[in-house]
Amino acid sequence: AQRVTQPEKLLSVFKGAPVELKCNYSYSGSPELFWYVQYSRQRLQLLLRHISRESIKGFTADLNKGETSFHLKKPFAQEEDSAMYYCALMIYNQGGKLIFGQGTELSVKP
């Protein structure tokens, strides 16, 4: 079955602290994984994709096929990082539809 699991509904950290948002997936094929972010009163937007291996706004995510994980990390959280974060698995051979996790709300306190 195709599934994405984000075990934490809410993650609260202080500004400057490291942050890790967990994501695990279940998929028999070769996974294409994404992190989408939704800031308050804004649209859902792409944050990063595993294959590009880039850092966006200081965030990185490494695909670990052995652990079937794609955790999102940032060494020093900022208040403007507060948002809802969704991990998503793209099913490429089904039109690119996305299977989303339930989301993690990140709250960065001053």
Added chain:
Amino acid sequence: GAGVSQSPSNKVTEKGKDVELRCDPISGHTALYWYRQRLGQGLEFLIYFQGNSAPDKSGLPSDRFSAERTGESVSTLTIQRTQQEDSAVYLCASSPFLGLDSYEQYFGPGTRLTVT
């Protein structure tokens, strides 16, 4: 340029009524997706359109749900005989989807549907 637009932004309807939700994708995007987000839950795939291909309706939760798309433009999602469990935010996304290099989905602001 203009992003994905959806209308209405909010819709309150009585149980048993039909509702129609509209999505205007980004011009030139061949792929269009509908998702549903119920309170406290993640986004749930509903249906996908790609060009002139038959739509992927595998995510539609019941036969009360249907969707149409005219060519590569506007799409409408129709819910017949609405139930309270249909209350959710309905999100539309479009993508050029030319392959793995054009994968990003661009989301609209959503329509918040409340069934009373």
